[in-house]
Amino acid sequence: MKALILVGGFGTRLRPLTLSVPKPLVDFGNKPMILHQIEALKAIGVTEVVLAINYQPEVMLNFLKDFETKLGIKISCSQETEPLGTAGPLALARDKLIDESGEPFFVLNSDVISEYPLKQMIAFHKSHGGEASIMVTKVDEPSKYGVVVMEESTGQVERFVEKPKVFVGNKINAGIYLLNPSVLDRIELKPTSIEKETFPKIASEKLLYAMVLPGFWMDIGQPKDYITGLRLYLDSLRKNEPSKLATGPHIVGNVLVDESAKIGEGCLIGPDVAIGPGCVVESGVRLSRCTVMRGVRIKKHACISSSIIGWHSTVGQWARAENMTILGEDVHVCDEVYSNGGVVLPHKEIKASILKPEIVM
Amino acid sequence: MKTSDQKVVAVIMVGGPTKGTRFRPLSFNTPKPLFPLAGQPMVHHPISACKSIPNLARIFLIGFHEEREFALYVSSISSELNIPVRYLKEDKPHGSAGGLYYFRDIIMEDNPSHIVLLNCDVCCSFPLTEMLDAHRRYGGMGTLLVIKVSAESASEFGELVADPVTKELLHYTEKPETFVSDLINCGVYIFTPEIFHVIQDIRTHREDKANLHTLSSFEALRLTTKTHAKDFVRLDQDILSPLAGKKQLYTYETMDFWEQIKTPAMSLKCSALYLAQFRQKSPGLLAYGDGTKNPTVVDDVYIHPSAKVHPTAKIGPNVSISANVRVAAGVRLMDCIILDDAEIQENAFVKYAIVGWKSSLGKWARVQGEGDYSTKLGITILGEAVTVEDEVVVVNSIVLPNKVLNISVQEEIIL
Numbered sequence: 001m002k003a004l005i006l007v008g009g010f011g012t013r014l015r016p017l018t019l020s021v022p023k024p025l026v027d028f029g030n031k032p033m034i035l036h037q038i039e040a041l042k043a044i045g046v047t048e049v050v051l052a053i054n055y056q057p058e059v060m061l062n063f064l065k066d067f068e069t070k071l072g073i074k075i076s077c078s079q080e081t082e083p084l085g086t087a088g089p090l091a092l093a094r095d096k097l098i099d100e101s102g103e104p105f106f107v108l109n110s111d112v113i114s115e116y117p118l119k120q121m122i123a124f125h126k127s128h129g130g131e132a133s134i135m136v137t138k139v140d141e142p143s144k145y146g147v148v149v150m151e152e153s154t155g156q157v158e159r160f161v162e163k164p165k166v167f168v169g170n171k172i173n174a175g176i177y178l179l180n181p182s183v184l185d186r187i188e189l190k191p192t193s194i195e196k197e198t199f200p201k202i203a204s205e206k207l208l209y210a211m212v213l214p215g216f217w218m219d220i221g222q223p224k225d226y227i228t229g230l231r232l233y234l235d236s237l238r239k240n241e242p243s244k245l246a247t248g249p250h251i252v253g254n255v256l257v258d259e260s261a262k263i264g265e266g267c268l269i270g271p272d273v274a275i276g277p278g279c280v281v282e283s284g285v286r287l288s289r290c291t292v293m294r295g296v297r298i299k300k301h302a303c304i305s306s307s308i309i310g311w312h313s314t315v316g317q318w319a320r321a322e323n324m325t326i327l328g329e330d331v332h333v334c335d336e337v338y339s340n341g342g343v344v345l346p347h348k349e350i351k352a353s354i355l356k357p358e359i360v361m
Numbered sequence: 362m363k364t365s366d367q368k369v370v371a372v373i374m375v376g377g378p379t380k381g382t383r384f385r386p387l388s389f390n391t392p393k394p395l396f397p398l399a400g401q402p403m404v405h406h407p408i409s410a411c412k413s414i415p416n417l418a419r420i421f422l423i424g425f426h427e428e429r430e431f432a433l434y435v436s437s438i439s440s441e442l443n444i445p446v447r448y449l450k451e452d453k454p455h456g457s458a459g460g461l462y463y464f465r466d467i468i469m470e471d472n473p474s475h476i477v478l479l480n481c482d483v484c485c486s487f488p489l490t491e492m493l494d495a496h497r498r499y500g501g502m503g504t505l506l507v508i509k510v511s512a513e514s515a516s517e518f519g520e521l522v523a524d525p526v527t528k529e530l531l532h533y534t535e536k537p538e539t540f541v542s543d544l545i546n547c548g549v550y551i552f553t554p555e556i557f558h559v560i561q562d563i564r565t566h567r568e569d570k571a572n573l574h575t576l577s578s579f580e581a582l583r584l585t586t587k588t589h590a591k592d593f594v595r596l597d598q599d600i601l602s603p604l605a606g607k608k609q610l611y612t613y614e615t616m617d618f619w620e621q622i623k624t625p626a627m628s629l630k631c632s633a634l635y636l637a638q639f640r641q642k643s644p645g646l647l648a649y650g651d652g653t654k655n656p657t658v659v660d661d662v663y664i665h666p667s668a669k670v671h672p673t674a675k676i677g678p679n680v681s682i683s684a685n686v687r688v689a690a691g692v693r694l695m696d697c698i699i700l701d702d703a704e705i706q707e708n709a710f711v712k713y714a715i716v717g718w719k720s721s722l723g724k725w726a727r728v729q730g731e732g733d734y735s736t737k738l739g740i741t742i743l744g745e746a747v748t749v750e751d752e753v754v755v756v757n758s759i760v761l762p763n764k765v766l767n768i769s770v771q772e773e774i775i776l
Binding site (some may be wrong): 133 | 389
């Protein structure tokens with residue numbers, strides 16, 4: 001079985017992290033974002049994953065070589081030379097997605113994190129016999145998104161409504177699709193929107209069905225949602241694979257710690273914290289609701305909450321980072337400095353406190 | 362040695378990528394020395410100035426940018442000016458004097474009698490021939506180009522005191538906290554090969570000192586985060602300060618313009634200064650037009666020959682338009698730099714801004730800055746491939762590459 005992951009473009013909303021690596025390679029829960037999806041696809045028997053990209057193919061390809069061998073799954077790239085929207089890339093990758101088996105293929109949006117109940121989706125797709133299945137998820141504020149209006153019992157999709165002004169439903173497109181190869185016949189190789197053009201057409205022929213996504217869902221394409229997403233992800237780990245989470249007297253709530261990370265004495269870590277490979281957390285440190293990426297050193301007595309600390313950065317002694325502080329790669333916060341929502345680009349040193357949210361270039 | 366036998370070699374320090382993030386977001390795409398001012402790469406201006414020196418044998422660019430970034434430029438400028446230009450890459454930063462010392466053998470290959478040392482990010486008229494004559498008259502080891510500035514701004518630079526008659530450098534101090542003098546160091550020097558002995562002495566002295574005692578913790582606190590290995594030698598603090606008052610160093614004062622190009626906003630200011638200099642010295646490089654076959658041009662404007670500008674556009678003052686730019690009908694451009702391959706659609710307006718490579722401004726878009734070259738958001742800077750949609754206004758903002766602006770913004774940094 002095959003799958004396509006829509007990786008898209010520059011990931012500007014996740015800057016400054018995406019100034020250092022392309023978005024799919026930004027770590028989430030201690031592994032590159034895209035690896036969560038590739039692993040889920042591998043687990044249900046997908047043999048080939050195509051990444052639809054339009055940016056930095058060399059970086060992606062290098063990374064992929066490592067994971068192809070480690071995971072035993074074929075990974076290739078389909079590169080757009082001009083932006084093709086959300087459906088065009090499927091046409092571009094057509095030859096890679098169709099084989100003689102006639103099996104349906106998955107399409108995933110790379111910014112999305114969820115439990116990926118793909119086996120259930122295959123069963124759902126077989127049972128309704130339509131041409132395409134999409135996952136939808138319930139949200140509190142549907143008018144921020146595109147709402148999918150569907151018949152509750154069968155899941156047959158009636159229509160899509162973009163940012164509705166009145167309440168039409170609370171299910172939105174979760175960015176996970178399972179499509180029959182015939183869908184590719186509907187998509188031309190030009191900039192096309194799958195939500196605005198392709199799916200409405202299939203829905204009008206009553207061949208599009210939606211399944212409500214069980215478990216959590218988050219679009220982690222921007223820092224605020226990344227931090228919320230981590231909480232949801234760790235909650236889900238607690239339910240499904242609790243042995244992966246850290247335990248100990250210095251741990252509160254759900255905390256993920258890479259085995260190569262070191263944590264000192266007298267720390268209080270959690271809830272909702274991920275500490276990546278090679279990190280050093282010195283003694284007396286308080287961490288909550290934050291991600292600490294590979295190679296970071298948090299010095300003694302520091303306090304970090306609701307923040308993302310980028311690769312190989314350091315946070316000084318008695319320093320405090322909170323309120324959506326995002327440190328890019330190789331950022332050094334000096335001792336005793338306070339950052340209230342500082343967003344710092346790579347290779348900077350912060351010597352003076354940042355008292356209100358500010359971008360430091 | 363007769364003057365006609367005395368070869369001169371020029372060395373231009375071009376720095377490297379980790380040194381300073383102040384030139385972001387433009388430095389994401391191009392090394393600062395190659396950023397265009399008045400239509401020519403920044404480093405081109407000191408290089409052209411060197412060309413006027415009699416008996417110039419060779420020009421060296423020293424820095425720690427990747428070699429491939431300079432390869433193309435160096436070969437094309439060598440053939441264009443018919444003088445050998447070579448890029449020497451430091452394996453790591455050695456400081457302004459350390460870099461010179463590191464490559465001393467290569468620099469001395471032509472057996473020069475004089476070495477002109479320039480910093481690439483200095484914007485001035487580079488009166489090198491006059492400075493060389495003065496240097497020969499003084500008979501010292503080195504001559505510094507100096508300029509008077511306002512007392513308030515002097516503390517940002519190296520302040521110095523010179524004898525008003527002999528012009529000897531009597532005292533030098535870098536970025537002092539209290540007022541010393543309103544005469545500052547421009548970052549342009551002429552040395553005799555004796556400079557290498559002086560740097561050598563500093564290095565040996567430093568090694569001896571290190572061997573004699575370890576730094577007290579107070580001294581350790583006073584050091585900057587860079588570890589001062591024995592081969593990191595700064596010209597200002599390590600050479601000029603100690604040698605002041607010893608009849609070795611002299612000064613030459615310039616009455617022309619002088620600026621340092623540390624930020625993108627300053628590059629816009631300096632582009633204007635160089636455009637004005639073109640008007641004096643090479644008016645053929647500037648654009649002219651009255652709206653009939655060519656666009657209306659106001660004051661100093663540079664337009665690359667490959668750029669297409671509609672005749673109903675009005676351009677200037679102080680505008681530089683780079684290669685392959687397309688400017689549509691009814692566009693007004695003032696005080697700006699439009700970089701390669703940008704597209705500016707009908708009736709758009711740009712003032713006090715830098716529009717990045719491959720960017721696109723929609724119809725009736727307005728991209729504007731206040732024109733304050735010294736504050737962070739004093740001009741608007743659009744990075745590479747930024748799209749400003751029709752009728753959108755962008756004021757006093759910095760926009761990182763690849764963004765699409767479909768709503769107006771003011772005083773913002775857009776990542």
